[in-house]
Amino acid sequence: MPSLWTPTDWPARLAELEARSGDEKQTPLRRDIRSLGTLLGQVLREQAGDALFDAVESLRRIAIARREAEATGDEAAGLLHLNEAQALTHETAADPTTAYRLARAFASYFELINLAETNHRKRRRRASLLDAAATPQRGSLRGTLRRLRATGITRDEALRLLGHICITPIFTAHPTEVARRSVMFKRRRISDLLERLDGILLPPSEFDALENELLAEITALWQTDDVRSARPTVRDEVRMGLDYYDASIFSTIPVLYKEIANAFAAEFPSEAGFPSDExxxxxxxxxxVVSFGSWIGGDRDGNPFVTAQTTCDSLAMARQLLLDRYLKQLQDVFEQLASSTNQAPISAALQSRLNEYLQELRAAGHAAPQDHLSYEAVRHMIACITLRLGGSPPATMHRNLGLTEEATLQPYRSAAELLSDLSLLRDSLAANRGLRLAELFIDPLLLEVRTFGLHLQTLDIRQHARVHEVAVDELSAWHNTASLQLPAPLSPQTAEVLATFQGVAEIKQSAPQAIAQYVISGASTAQDVLRVLWLARLGNVHVEGGDVEQGHDPGLQPVPLFESIEDLRNAPEVCRELWSSEAFKPLLAAWHGRQEVMLGYSDSNKDGGMIASTWEIWKAHRALHEVARECGVTLRLFHGRGGTVGRGGGPTHRAIYAQPLDSFTGELRITEQGEVLNWKYSDVVLAERNLELMIAASLDALARPDLHAAKDESAHLTGAILPEWEAALDELSVTSFAFYKQHIIDNPEIFTYFEQATPVAELEHARIGSRPAKRTDGSASKQRSMADLRAIPWVFGWMQSRHVVPAYFGVGYALEAFIGENPKGLELLRGMMRSFPLFLDMIRNVEMALAKADFGIAKLYASLVEDAALRDRVFATLESEFDRTRRMVLAVTSQTELLERDTVLSNSIRLRNPYVDPMSLLQVELLRRKRGGESSEELDRAITATINGISAGLRNTG
Incomplete structure (x- = not known):
C-alpha cells in the first residue's frame, strides 16, 4: 500500500507547493492533517485498544454534528448533540485511567495538528521567496524598504535608519508552556519528517520510510508521559529556554542577516558602494539589529525558588552553551579552511598577532620551539582563538603547533577581544583574494559574537517594589541602631534580597555585560527606583555604566515596571521626578543618557479590561517619550506582553507598528513567553520570519513611510492620530473601565465564580512552571483576593473554561454606548479601523478571542458553581457582554461573521473546535467528581491531561 503522502501526479504536487493564492495552497496542509490523523488512529488502536479509538471517534462525530447544527442556527439540535456528548463522556470516563487516555488521544491529535500548521507556515514562507519579482508582503523587510525608496529615502539613509533598530526578545519562564522538554524534542523530530515529506522526486520507497518513521515517532509520543511527575525546577526552565538556541537561533542569525543584505540589494540595485562583489x-x-535576553533564573517576583545561586547557575549554563557553540564553529572552520601562505599571503597585522600568541605558548613551554607547518597560519590563528576560549583544539591543531596537553592562552576578557581576533582573520582573508572564504566561514561567526558576546543573553533581575521597601526598612535599622543595641535578625526575604545584590556584584566581576537591568515590578513612585539603587550599593554593585562596546561593565540600571491602570497614568510624572532629580542625573550621565522603562500588559488588563489597558499603555508610551525629550533622556521601552490577547498578545509586528507616532527610538525589548517560544523559535524558518517581521515593523514605525507618501488609498495606516480619534478612545476607555470595574473588580461574586467555574485550582497539579500561582511573599496583600492572583492564572482559567473574559469584557458595552451617544459614532469607529493602527490591532485581537470563546461550553463549567443564584447572575452578565461585544465588533468591522477576512485563522479554529469540545466536556466531568469528594492521583493526572489538550487545541494557556 503506497504511503499517505506518495503523489500520483508530481507536477500537481509541485504546483501545490508553489501555489500563492486560492484553495490550492491549502491542499498540502489538508493532506498532512488527514494523514497524521490516520496514523494517530492506527497508534491508538495499537496502544490503547479499539474501545478507546471508538470512543474518540464517537465523541468527535457528535461534536462535529453539534457545531454544524449551531452553524445553521438549529440550536435545539445543537443542544441535543451536546447532551449526547455529555452522556457519552460520563459513561466512557467513569474510570480515571480511561479518562486520562481519552484526553491524551485528543491532545495528541492537537500536537500533530499544530505541527502540521507550523510546517505549513514554513512551506508558505518558502513559496513566497520563489518569485523574486513578486510584490513583497507588507510585513517583510523588502516591502518596508520598497516603501522607503518610494518616498525618496536613499540606500544610505535606509542603512542609517536600520542602524537605530535593535530588537531584543526576552525569554521568560512564566507557566504558559505546558509541554515537557522530552515532548518538545519529539515535536521537532516529527516536524523534521513532515518537512522532508515535501521533498520533490522522492521515490516511493523513501515516502514509505518517512511514513514509518513518523508512525514510530507518534508511537513514542504516545508512550511518553505528557504530565510531569514533579513541578519543574528553575534549572529545568533554564534548560528549556536555552534549547531554542541550538534548535534555531544560532543558525537563524546568519540567515536573517543574509536576508537583510539581499533585501537591500534587491530594493536599491542601482546604488553602488556596497563592500562585497555582488x-x-x-x-x-x-x-x-537583534540581541537576546532572559528572565529565566533572574525573575524572583513571587517565585521563592529563584535565589542568588539559581541566578548564578543560569548564567553559567548560558555561557557554557555559547562556548560549546563557538568551539564547534571554530573546529568546523578549522576543518574547512586550510589556506596556506604558499598559495595566498596573510596580512602583517594577522602575522603580528599570531607571533604574539606563539611566543606566549613557547615561553610557557606549551609549544614546540618551531612549529613544522608554519605556512598554515590561518589554522594556527583558529587554534589560538580556541585556546583563548578555554577549549582544547582538535588533534590536528595540536600537531600543527606542536602543543602540549596543558596548552593555554590568556582567556578573553571581553567579546571585543574575540571580535578583534576574528576581524584580523577576516580582513586578512579578504585582502588576499579570499573574500568569499571570509564571507562563508568567518562572517557567520563574527555575527554570532557580535550578537551573543561571551554571555549569550542578558539576564534581567526582577523583584517586586514592596519587597524592596520591606528590605530597606529592615536594613536601615541595622545602619541606624545604637552601637550597644542589636537590631532584630533579618527576615529570610530581606536576607535573600541582599544576597541577590551581592551575587550580582560577584557575577559582574567576571561577566559584566551579563546583567545590566533590574526590573521593579509594581513600581509606582520614584522612591521605588531609588530603593533599588540603595540596595545595590549596599550589596557592592557598581551601578554606573561604562563603555559597553569595549567590554566594560554597563552598570546596573533599575527599570520601573508600571503595571496597573493607575500606575500607567502616573508613570510620566514619576519619571519626570526621577529624571530631573539632582541625585539621579549623575547616574543618567553614566548610562549615557539612556533609561529603560517597562510597561505591563497583563496586570493592566486584569486591572482595567482590554480597552482601558490598551489605551492607557499607548498614552503612557507617548507621554513617557515626551517627558524623556524634555529631560534629555534617550528612552527605551520594554513591553511585557503575554501569549494571549488578555495579556497583551496578538501579532507582535502589528503591535510594533501601532506605537505612537514620534515615540519610538528604534530599540525595544519584548517578552516572549511559554508556548509563544515554541510557536516562534522552534525552527530556523519560523525564527527568521518572526525576527524579520519585528525588524521590518520597527523600521516601518521609525521611518513612517506611509506618513510621507502621497495621500492616496494605499497610505492610510500612517500612525498619526486625529483629535477625534483620541477623544473617541478617551471616551471608550472611561466607559469600558467603569463597566469592567463595576462588574469584575468590585464584584465579589466574580472571584467566587472564577474559582469554582474554571480549573484554576488545578494549576498546582498541572506542575506547569516553578512559580506559584499566587503571591506568598512580602508583595502579597493581607487577605485572599483577586489582588494576589497573578495575571497568568487569571487568563488561564477563563481560557480553559472557554469564557475568555479578559479579552473582551467591557469592549462591547463601550462600543455600543459610544455609537448610541454619537450620531456618527459607527462611521468614526469604522474609519479608525481603516486608518488607526492601534484601534485596528485592538479590535482584531478581540475578534480573534471571541472566535475562540464558546458560551455553550462555558455554561457547563458554570454548572460547577455551588450557589445557583450567584452562578446565574454572573453567567448572565458574562454571556450578555460576550454577545454584545460580538455584535459590536461585527458592526465596527463591517462583517457578518467573525474572522470573515481571515479565512486561515477561521478555518483553523473551525477545524479544532470539534476536538477541543470533548476535552472540555471531559474536564468538567472530572472537576465535578473532584469537587464531589473523589480524590486520587489518577484523577489529578486525567484533569492535567485535559488542561494540556485544551491548551494545545486553543494554542493558548495564559
Missing amino acids: GQPSIAELPL
Whole structure:
C-alpha cells in the first residue's frame, strides 16, 4: 500500500507547493492533517485498544454534528448533540485511567495538528521567496524598504535608519508552556519528517520510510508521559529556554542577516558602494539589529525558588552553551579552511598577532620551539582563538603547533577581544583574494559574537517594589541602631534580597555585560527606583555604566515596571521626578543618557479590561517619550506582553507598528513567553520570519513611510492620530473601565465564580512552571483576593473554561454606548479601523478571542458553581457582554461573521473546535467528581491531561 503522502501526479504536487493564492495552497496542509490523523488512529488502536479509538471517534462525530447544527442556527439540535456528548463522556470516563487516555488521544491529535500548521507556515514562507519579482508582503523587510525608496529615502539613509533598530526578545519562564522538554524534542523530530515529506522526486520507497518513521515517532509520543511527575525546577526552565538556541537561533542569525543584505540589494540595485562583489552589504558589516535576553533564573517576583545561586547557575549554563557553540564553529572552520601562505599571503597585522600568541605558548613551554607547518597560519590563528576560549583544539591543531596537553592562552576578557581576533582573520582573508572564504566561514561567526558576546543573553533581575521597601526598612535599622543595641535578625526575604545584590556584584566581576537591568515590578513612585539603587550599593554593585562596546561593565540600571491602570497614568510624572532629580542625573550621565522603562500588559488588563489597558499603555508610551525629550533622556521601552490577547498578545509586528507616532527610538525589548517560544523559535524558518517581521515593523514605525507618501488609498495606516480619534478612545476607555470595574473588580461574586467555574485550582497539579500561582511573599496583600492572583492564572482559567473574559469584557458595552451617544459614532469607529493602527490591532485581537470563546461550553463549567443564584447572575452578565461585544465588533468591522477576512485563522479554529469540545466536556466531568469528594492521583493526572489538550487545541494557556 503506497504511503499517505506518495503523489500520483508530481507536477500537481509541485504546483501545490508553489501555489500563492486560492484553495490550492491549502491542499498540502489538508493532506498532512488527514494523514497524521490516520496514523494517530492506527497508534491508538495499537496502544490503547479499539474501545478507546471508538470512543474518540464517537465523541468527535457528535461534536462535529453539534457545531454544524449551531452553524445553521438549529440550536435545539445543537443542544441535543451536546447532551449526547455529555452522556457519552460520563459513561466512557467513569474510570480515571480511561479518562486520562481519552484526553491524551485528543491532545495528541492537537500536537500533530499544530505541527502540521507550523510546517505549513514554513512551506508558505518558502513559496513566497520563489518569485523574486513578486510584490513583497507588507510585513517583510523588502516591502518596508520598497516603501522607503518610494518616498525618496536613499540606500544610505535606509542603512542609517536600520542602524537605530535593535530588537531584543526576552525569554521568560512564566507557566504558559505546558509541554515537557522530552515532548518538545519529539515535536521537532516529527516536524523534521513532515518537512522532508515535501521533498520533490522522492521515490516511493523513501515516502514509505518517512511514513514509518513518523508512525514510530507518534508511537513514542504516545508512550511518553505528557504530565510531569514533579513541578519543574528553575534549572529545568533554564534548560528549556536555552534549547531554542541550538534548535534555531544560532543558525537563524546568519540567515536573517543574509536576508537583510539581499533585501537591500534587491530594493536599491542601482546604488553602488556596497563592500562585497555582488553589490550588497556584507552580513558582518550590517548594523546589529537583534540581541537576546532572559528572565529565566533572574525573575524572583513571587517565585521563592529563584535565589542568588539559581541566578548564578543560569548564567553559567548560558555561557557554557555559547562556548560549546563557538568551539564547534571554530573546529568546523578549522576543518574547512586550510589556506596556506604558499598559495595566498596573510596580512602583517594577522602575522603580528599570531607571533604574539606563539611566543606566549613557547615561553610557557606549551609549544614546540618551531612549529613544522608554519605556512598554515590561518589554522594556527583558529587554534589560538580556541585556546583563548578555554577549549582544547582538535588533534590536528595540536600537531600543527606542536602543543602540549596543558596548552593555554590568556582567556578573553571581553567579546571585543574575540571580535578583534576574528576581524584580523577576516580582513586578512579578504585582502588576499579570499573574500568569499571570509564571507562563508568567518562572517557567520563574527555575527554570532557580535550578537551573543561571551554571555549569550542578558539576564534581567526582577523583584517586586514592596519587597524592596520591606528590605530597606529592615536594613536601615541595622545602619541606624545604637552601637550597644542589636537590631532584630533579618527576615529570610530581606536576607535573600541582599544576597541577590551581592551575587550580582560577584557575577559582574567576571561577566559584566551579563546583567545590566533590574526590573521593579509594581513600581509606582520614584522612591521605588531609588530603593533599588540603595540596595545595590549596599550589596557592592557598581551601578554606573561604562563603555559597553569595549567590554566594560554597563552598570546596573533599575527599570520601573508600571503595571496597573493607575500606575500607567502616573508613570510620566514619576519619571519626570526621577529624571530631573539632582541625585539621579549623575547616574543618567553614566548610562549615557539612556533609561529603560517597562510597561505591563497583563496586570493592566486584569486591572482595567482590554480597552482601558490598551489605551492607557499607548498614552503612557507617548507621554513617557515626551517627558524623556524634555529631560534629555534617550528612552527605551520594554513591553511585557503575554501569549494571549488578555495579556497583551496578538501579532507582535502589528503591535510594533501601532506605537505612537514620534515615540519610538528604534530599540525595544519584548517578552516572549511559554508556548509563544515554541510557536516562534522552534525552527530556523519560523525564527527568521518572526525576527524579520519585528525588524521590518520597527523600521516601518521609525521611518513612517506611509506618513510621507502621497495621500492616496494605499497610505492610510500612517500612525498619526486625529483629535477625534483620541477623544473617541478617551471616551471608550472611561466607559469600558467603569463597566469592567463595576462588574469584575468590585464584584465579589466574580472571584467566587472564577474559582469554582474554571480549573484554576488545578494549576498546582498541572506542575506547569516553578512559580506559584499566587503571591506568598512580602508583595502579597493581607487577605485572599483577586489582588494576589497573578495575571497568568487569571487568563488561564477563563481560557480553559472557554469564557475568555479578559479579552473582551467591557469592549462591547463601550462600543455600543459610544455609537448610541454619537450620531456618527459607527462611521468614526469604522474609519479608525481603516486608518488607526492601534484601534485596528485592538479590535482584531478581540475578534480573534471571541472566535475562540464558546458560551455553550462555558455554561457547563458554570454548572460547577455551588450557589445557583450567584452562578446565574454572573453567567448572565458574562454571556450578555460576550454577545454584545460580538455584535459590536461585527458592526465596527463591517462583517457578518467573525474572522470573515481571515479565512486561515477561521478555518483553523473551525477545524479544532470539534476536538477541543470533548476535552472540555471531559474536564468538567472530572472537576465535578473532584469537587464531589473523589480524590486520587489518577484523577489529578486525567484533569492535567485535559488542561494540556485544551491548551494545545486553543494554542493558548495564559
